[in-house]
Amino acid sequence: MDSLRSQGSVVKILIGPTAAYVVTDPAVTRRVLVTEVDAFAKGGKIIDALRVFFGDGLATIADGDLHLKHRRLMQPMFNKAHIATRGDVMIGHVRAATDAWAEGVARDTYEDMNDLTLSTFLVALFGSGLPGHVEAEFQSLMPAIMRGTIRQTILPGWVTKLPLPANRAHERRVARLRALIDQAIDHHRAQLAAEPDTSAGPAAGCPAHAGGSTDSPAGGSTGSSTGNSPEGGLFSTLLTADDPETGPLSRQQLQDEAITLLTGAIETTGTTLAWTLYEISRNAEIERRLHDELDTVCGDRPLRQEDLSSLPYMRSVLKEAMRMYGPAWLVTRTTTRQVVLDGHPIPEGADVVYSPYVHQHDPDVYAAPKAFDPDRWEPERAKSINRASFLAFGDGRRKCIGEEFAWTELLIVLATVVQRWRLTLTSAPPRPQAIVTVKPDKLSMTPQPRVPRTTEEKAEQPV
Ligand code: HEM
Numbered sequence: 378m379d380s381l382r383s384q385g386s387v388v389k390i391l392i393g394p395t396a397a398y399v400v401t402d403p404a405v406t407r408r409v410l411v412t413e414v415d416a417f418a419k420g421g422k423i424i425d426a427l428r429v430f431f432g433d434g435l436a437t438i439a440d441g442d443l444h445l446k447h448r449r450l451m452q453p454m455f456n457k458a459h460i461a462t463r464g465d466v467m468i469g470h471v472r473a474a475t476d477a478w479a480e481g482v483a484r485d486t487y488e489d490m491n492d493l494t495l496s497t498f499l500v501a502l503f504g505s506g507l508p509g510h511v512e513a514e515f516q517s518l519m520p521a522i523m524r525g526t527i528r529q530t531i532l533p534g535w536v537t538k539l540p541l542p543a544n545r546a547h548e549r550r551v552a553r554l555r556a557l558i559d560q561a562i563d564h565h566r567a568q569l570a571a572e573p574d575t576s577a578g579p580a581a582g583c584p585a586h587a588g589g590s591t592d593s594p595a596g597g598s599t600g601s602s603t604g605n606s607p608e609g610g611l612f613s614t615l616l617t618a619d620d621p622e623t624g625p626l627s628r629q630q631l632q633d634e635a636i637t638l639l640t641g642a643i644e645t646t647g648t649t650l651a652w653t654l655y656e657i658s659r660n661a662e663i664e665r666r667l668h669d670e671l672d673t674v675c676g677d678r679p680l681r682q683e684d685l686s687s688l689p690y691m692r693s694v695l696k697e698a699m700r701m702y703g704p705a706w707l708v709t710r711t712t713t714r715q716v717v718l719d720g721h722p723i724p725e726g727a728d729v730v731y732s733p734y735v736h737q738h739d740p741d742v743y744a745a746p747k748a749f750d751p752d753r754w755e756p757e758r759a760k761s762i763n764r765a766s767f768l769a770f771g772d773g774r775r776k777c778i779g780e781e782f783a784w785t786e787l788l789i790v791l792a793t794v795v796q797r798w799r800l801t802l803t804s805a806p807p808r809p810q811a812i813v814t815v816k817p818d819k820l821s822m823t824p825q826p827r828v829p830r831t832t833e834e835k836a837e838q839p840v
Pocket residue numbers: 419435436437448637638641642643645646649703704705708709768769770771772774775776777778779780782783
C-alpha cells in the first residue's frame with residue numbers, strides 16, 4: 378500500500394477484474410469525503426455485499442434522507458454523557474474478565490481483545506445480565522460471520538447465491554445472529570420495563586433523556602426509563618426513539634442497527650488494543666510512563682469512569698496504534714457521475730478507495746512513519762500534523778458514529794489490563810495482515826501480575 382503514494386494522488390488499480398481509484402493525497406481525499414461528497418456516494422461492491430446480510434443499518438444504508446434520519450436517531454446513543462453512564466459497569470466487566478487470567482499462562486491476545494471488546498460492548502449496549510448463552514453464542518458466531526462476509530465480498534455476486542455449503546452455512550449463522558439480537562432486544566425491553574421511573578432526574582447534558590416514546594414498535598413498554606441504571610444499556614435510546622414523521626424503528630430496523638453496531642465495534646477496537654499491547658511489550662519506556670500515569674491517577678485503587686479524562690499519555694499511545702495499524706485500511710465510495718479528480722478522469726459508477734493506513738504513513742506528514750512514537754501526539758508537536766491525514770475514523774457525513782464509544786472502551790480495557798498485568802510476547806513478532814482490519818497474524822502473550830504503586834511508594838522508590 379505504501380508504494381501507491383509515489384504513483385500519484387489518484388492511482389488506478391484492479392480489484393479482480395474491476396478498476397478502482399485509490400486517493401492518496403489528503404487534499405484529494407478531503408474532496409471525496411467532505412467538500413464534493415455528492416459526487417462520491419457511500420457504496421461499492423463491498424457495501425453491496427454487506428447489505429445483503431446486514432440490511433439497512435447505518436453503515437450500509439445509502440446516502441440520503443434515510444441515512445440522515447438514522448444518524449439523527451442514533452447520535453444520542455453515542456453522546457459522551459450517555460456513554461459515561463455505562464462507564465463503571467464496563468470497567469467492572471473488564472476487571473472481572475481480566476482478573477480471571479492465570480499468571481504465566483500464554484494467551485492469544487488478539488482473540489482475548491476481540492472477546493473482551495465484544496462482551497464489554499454487549500454490556501454497554503444491552504445492559505447487564507444478558508443470559509450467558511446469548512453472550513457465548515455471540516462470541517462463537519462473530520468470527521465465523523466476519524470470515525464468511527469477507528468471502529461474500531470477494532466472490533462474484535452470482536457465486537454467493539449458489540446453494541453451496543459455505544453460502545448456506547453463512548446464511549444460517551447470520552439468521553442465528555439475528556435471532557440472538559432479538560433475544561438481547563427482548564431482554565433489554567424487559568429490563569427497562571422493570572426499572573423504576575427515573576424521568577425525574579436524568580443525567581445532565583444527555584440528549585438521550587430528552588423526551589422519547591413510551592410505546593415500542595414491536596410491543597413491550599419502555600415506560601419512561603432512561604437506560605441510566607447499572608442494568609440499562611445504550612440501545613434504550615433506539616428502543617424509545619420516535620421520529621415525528623415515520624414513528625419508532627421497526628423490529629427489522631432495530632435488528633439491522635444492532636448487527637451493524639456489533640460488526641463495526643468489535644474487530645476495529647479489538648485489533649487496536651492487540652497492537653497497542655504488543656507495542657507496549659516491546660517499549661519499556663512507554664510501559665513505564667503508562668504505569669506512572671495510571672499510578673498517579675488511581676494509586677492502588679481500581680480505575681473509575683471519571684479517571685478516563687486524566688490519562689492523556691495513554692490516549693496518545695492508543696492514537697499512535699491507530700495511526701500505525703489502520704485499523705480500517707480500505708474504505709470505498711462510488712462516483713454518482715463522471716468526475717475529474719486532480720486531473721484524473723473517473724467514470725460514473727466507479728469505486729473510489731481511501732485508505733486511512735496509506736494517509737497515516739505519509740512521510741510528508743508523519744516524521745519517521747514506521748516508528749511507534751506516541752509523543753508525536755503531544756499537543757505542541759501534533760500542531761504540525763495535517764488533520765486530514767488522520768483518518769482512522771473517516772471524515773465527513775459518514776464519519777464513525779462510534780468514535781467516542783471506541784475511545785471510552787479502548788481506555789477502559791487498556792487501563793484495566795495495564796494496571797493489573799504486564800504482558801510479555803511469547804510468539805514471534807506479529808506481522809500485519811490486512812483483512813477486515815490490519816490485524817496481527819499471531820500474537821501470543823503471557824501475563825505476569827503487577828502491583829500498582831501509590832504516590833507515597835513512588836516517592837520512596839524512584840525508578
Ligand atoms: C477503533 C475503533 C474504530 C475504528 C477505527 C472505526 C472506523 C470507522 C471508519 C473509518 C468509518 C467510516 C467509514 C466510511 O468512511 O464510510 C466508520 C463508520 C462507522 N462506525 Fe466505526 N470505527 C471504530 C469503532 C466503532 C464503534 C465502537 C462503533 C459502534 C459503537 C462503530 C460504528 C460505526 C458505524 C455505525 C459507522 C457508519 C457511520 C455512517 O455511515 O454514518 N465504529 N468507523
